[in-house]
Amino acid sequence: MKNQVEPASQRTFLPWAIRRVAPFLLTLASANFAATAQEAITHPGWPGAGQLFVGACYQPIDRSPEEIDHDIAIMKHAGFNVVRMGDLSWDSFEPSQGQFKFEWFDKVMDKMQANGIRVILDIPGTPAPIWLHRKYPGVDIVNQNGERRPPAERYMDNISDPDYAREIAILAETMTKRYMHHPAVIAVGYDNEIGNGLMSYSEADRQRFITWLRKKYGTIEELNKAWATQRWSRRLNSFDDVDLPLADGPGPSERFLDLHRYWSNVSVTRLHELDAIRRRNMPDIPAISNLWDNAQRRGFDYLSTYKSYVSYGAEGFYPGDPVSGAFGALMTKGDLPTPIWFNEFTAGGGGYYGTPGRSRMYAYLGLMMGAQGFLAWTFNSHLGGEEQALFGLLDHDGRPSWKVDEFAHIASEFREMEKFGFPRYTHPEVAIAYSFDSFVVSHPNGPSNTTLQYFAPSYTDQVQSAFEPFFHANIDTAIINIGHDSLSPYKLVVIPADYVMDDASARAIRAYVSGGGAVLMTAFSAKVDEHGQWFDTALPGRLSDVFGLRTSQFYKPEEAPEFTLDGKTVKGSIRFYEVLEPGTAEPLAKFSNLPGTPPALTVNKYGKGRAFYLAAPAQRSFLEAILGTLYGPLGIQPGPNTPEGVYARVVNGRTLYVNTTNETKKVILGKDVQEVFSDRRYKGEIELAPYGEEFVK
Numbered sequence: 001m002k003n004q005v006e007p008a009s010q011r012t013f014l015p016w017a018i019r020r021v022a023p024f025l026l027t028l029a030s031a032n033f034a035a036t037a038q039e040a041i042t043h044p045g046w047p048g049a050g051q052l053f054v055g056a057c058y059q060p061i062d063r064s065p066e067e068i069d070h071d072i073a074i075m076k077h078a079g080f081n082v083v084r085m086g087d088l089s090w091d092s093f094e095p096s097q098g099q100f101k102f103e104w105f106d107k108v109m110d111k112m113q114a115n116g117i118r119v120i121l122d123i124p125g126t127p128a129p130i131w132l133h134r135k136y137p138g139v140d141i142v143n144q145n146g147e148r149r150p151p152a153e154r155y156m157d158n159i160s161d162p163d164y165a166r167e168i169a170i171l172a173e174t175m176t177k178r179y180m181h182h183p184a185v186i187a188v189g190y191d192n193e194i195g196n197g198l199m200s201y202s203e204a205d206r207q208r209f210i211t212w213l214r215k216k217y218g219t220i221e222e223l224n225k226a227w228a229t230q231r232w233s234r235r236l237n238s239f240d241d242v243d244l245p246l247a248d249g250p251g252p253s254e255r256f257l258d259l260h261r262y263w264s265n266v267s268v269t270r271l272h273e274l275d276a277i278r279r280r281n282m283p284d285i286p287a288i289s290n291l292w293d294n295a296q297r298r299g300f301d302y303l304s305t306y307k308s309y310v311s312y313g314a315e316g317f318y319p320g321d322p323v324s325g326a327f328g329a330l331m332t333k334g335d336l337p338t339p340i341w342f343n344e345f346t347a348g349g350g351g352y353y354g355t356p357g358r359s360r361m362y363a364y365l366g367l368m369m370g371a372q373g374f375l376a377w378t379f380n381s382h383l384g385g386e387e388q389a390l391f392g393l394l395d396h397d398g399r400p401s402w403k404v405d406e407f408a409h410i411a412s413e414f415r416e417m418e419k420f421g422f423p424r425y426t427h428p429e430v431a432i433a434y435s436f437d438s439f440v441v442s443h444p445n446g447p448s449n450t451t452l453q454y455f456a457p458s459y460t461d462q463v464q465s466a467f468e469p470f471f472h473a474n475i476d477t478a479i480i481n482i483g484h485d486s487l488s489p490y491k492l493v494v495i496p497a498d499y500v501m502d503d504a505s506a507r508a509i510r511a512y513v514s515g516g517g518a519v520l521m522t523a524f525s526a527k528v529d530e531h532g533q534w535f536d537t538a539l540p541g542r543l544s545d546v547f548g549l550r551t552s553q554f555y556k557p558e559e560a561p562e563f564t565l566d567g568k569t570v571k572g573s574i575r576f577y578e579v580l581e582p583g584t585a586e587p588l589a590k591f592s593n594l595p596g597t598p599p600a601l602t603v604n605k606y607g608k609g610r611a612f613y614l615a616a617p618a619q620r621s622f623l624e625a626i627l628g629t630l631y632g633p634l635g636i637q638p639g640p641n642t643p644e645g646v647y648a649r650v651v652n653g654r655t656l657y658v659n660t661t662n663e664t665k666k667v668i669l670g671k672d673v674q675e676v677f678s679d680r681r682y683k684g685e686i687e688l689a690p691y692g693e694e695f696v697k
Helices: 016-028 065-078 103-114 130-135 162-178 203-217 220-227 253-281 322-333 358-369 402-420 436-441 459-472 503-514 620-634
Strands: 053-057 082-085 118-123 185-190 314-317 340-345 371-376 430-433 477-480 492-495 518-522 549-555 562-565 568-571 577-582 586-590 599-606 609-614 646-651 654-659 665-668 685-688 693-696
Touching: 053 340, 053 402, 065 103, 065 402, 082 103, 082 371, 103 118, 118 162, 130 162, 162 253, 185 253, 203 220, 203 253, 220 253, 253 436, 314 322, 322 340, 322 358, 322 459, 322 477, 340 358, 358 371, 358 402, 358 646, 358 654, 358 693, 371 402, 430 459, 436 459, 459 477, 459 620, 492 503, 492 620, 503 518, 503 599, 503 609, 518 620, 562 586, 562 599, 562 620, 568 620, 577 586, 577 599, 609 620, 646 665, 654 685, 685 693
Parallel strands: 053 082, 053 371, 082 118, 118 185, 314 340, 340 371, 430 477, 430 492, 492 518, 518 609
Antiparallel strands: 549 577, 562 568, 586 599, 599 609, 646 654, 654 693, 665 685
């Protein structure tokens, strides 16, 4: 069903400032950078079109053989067709070095296969077993004070240690060879939540960091320049003078950035090593891993590297709300052509499923976004360990809860949805920039770093604020690193608060706009270079000519700024703005409640394209107003018109509506429709129950 409500930009005349650039914008709709259809991976053994998977994460190490049989019977009755197993279980496979025991797991694998349940086989690289820590003390974490930390929880392994790297490779080699032909295996996963590990501060870690710096900078002179060591008398006379930067502070941004880059490189190297083993032993099996790249403790640069070890974007889905949940899921997808997998699926938190209907709602929201796999976290409630207050589909006494019935309901319905174009293979026309470097440098280690006073709201909040208007307009978006992924498929690229502007990103933006693309950049962007140092040129650094302006000053007024665009006054929510000094750029809107009415939004013609600059942090109200004037000229079609909290996508001529609120919502359609799975007809409108969905034609 097509949207019958015209967007505002098509119902009204553009304001005078927009009209002046409208002819140029209209050429963008027919330019060569229009979205290019991405070909889905067509490997015959990989999950593909018309295949949805519903199941659970399962830890058989907690269960007796009789309990395992009981659990599998419940799964089969519920219609589950996938489980994720093997994670967190290294010492169950290898109780002592080189002594492997797989027979117990063979039986579980065979039983899953016999009951029609496929298996994501997780290589359990974290946590490492106690025997590994005892034999190779380098695997222990050493904290910033030089103290050894015992492996008290699952994230306390030093994955940079060469003994660790060797031993996990041996385990991965052994597991993949053993199960390379097992028919139950649908995918392989690596090192559950590798991004949430701790950094280590041993002397061996310092030496490995120095080796990485030597390779990156070559000479101590170049390192001194990159780290601005002339400040505060911190010059380095040789690489031997290098200390590991303190993750918890204090310390300058330049060193903090390289510390995170180093540990990112360590994580990615481990993932490359594991993927090389998969490619060698199980080339017909994809990688679907739960990596948690944006974890606060260590994290890693996923969007610059993911295509070299990821077949399907996957994550632990713990939605605080629909917008943040969708945003997080799309960050794992990037611009991969394959669907999203929720390797751990909840309705909000660890073992939290809310009231009946909430999990089903989030499953349909995921389906709408392009998800394919939904694995409840977790099947059994945990009885011991650090997650003992975690509730699974089965209660702590082993009795199936109402949650089993809800997931059975999801599995049953999704078997029908497979026939109607699900999973969705999306082809976004809009990209939003996200940078690991900007994430790191915009919230450096405190307490002395003045960036902490300057940069607010947080980088992630601002990127999500840029995503939110598109999500509410039911427009598919991709979240990418613009210096590493092609911009050619997109009609619009939004660059929110991209603090670090490295050379590759700047060149990509320049080429894209020059070739006919449209970009919208917000305040805080392009302030520092790839070393985390402020540009000594006009800002935005490396792109001042592309945006046709200079901006150096900023103010925090007593009230949030507002401007008028398309005849409507738009109020902001953040007391911050930058002072724009247009050169070749033209103001499209001015802040009406600030002294001197400074420019709020500018546009600059550069080559065949246009570069827009918003002089305020990314926030929904401002961006929604601006984007509403651009959709029509850029040829971007908003999705179905829905009330707040209701989202929709058109799939093969049918429309899926999902109400994410606990209130009844009315959707005005403007035409009569029929529910796909029944004869029920709706006269011009649909009433959606709380957490309800409708699939209509």
